[in-house]
Amino acid sequence: MSIRPILLHPDPRLKKACPPVPAVTGEIAQLAEDMLATMYDAPGVGLAAPQVGVLARMFVMDCVKEEGAVPRPMVLINPEIIWRSDEKNTYEEGCLSIPEHYAPVTRPAQVTMRWLGLDGKTHEERFDDLWSTCAQHELDHLDGKLFIDHLGPIKRQMITRKMEKFKRERARG
Template identity: 70%
Template sequence: MTIRPILLHPDPRLKRRCEPVREITDALRAAADDMLETMYDAPGVGLAGPQIGLMSRILVMDCVKDPEAAPRPMVLLNPEVTWQSEETNTYEEGCLSIPEQYAEITRPAEVKVRWLGLDGATHEEQFAGLWATCVQHEIDHLNGRLFIDYLSPLKRQLITRRMIKLKREKARA
């Protein structure tokens, strides 16, 4: 397993819609392992393909926060929301591609998601709480959308400027 570099906003790949996964290959399985390793190392609770430059509809997540509880790594291929609650939740979201920037984002409190697993089977699960927020955030990535796209143009511009400055500083280091 390899920890992959995470793309930082602004990067045109983060704004592109990803292609569906057509077949489950050893390379895709290896990429999923790398994504989980990268996510845990960051540390984060979710990571989508485009964040490591993989322009396929793949995401990984594990929202188990309790250090005493067993981790629950999940790999979702071609995920789609099939139902969402009318009730909403607001979470302070962050993103591994937009480090140290956070904003209150309101999303459906619960969602039902269908996806293809690495086992080749179709899975469906209803998510609530942080899991629901995370899966929606990561699916947004697959559609070329970032959490800052939910903010006002002014706030989005401010965060983008901070990220450009951060990228410049990293390039000099």
């Protein structure tokens, strides 16, 4: 298990749609383990494969945040939304690829997702609240979309410029 570097916006790999994972292999299981370790270390509640430079349709998430609660790490391979509620929720979203930037994003309050698990079986679950927002946010990553793409152009450009500056300063060390 190793912690992988997280790509920072703007990076062209974050804007690419990911191809499906053809099979659950040892390599995919290792990627999932590394992604969970990276997500917990960050710390975050979700992480998509493209954020660690792997163009594959998979993400991990664990939205259990209560102190002392049992973690619920999930690995979703080739996830798809098969149902969305008409009811909407707005959450202040952030992203490990866009550190220290947050903005309200409105999405369906509930979604049902279907995905392949590390066990090679198809799973289905309805998510609500933070779990729903997180699942949709991570699925967006697999389609080359960032949470800032849900914002107006001025706000999006402002965050992108700040991130370009942040990356330049970081590169100078």
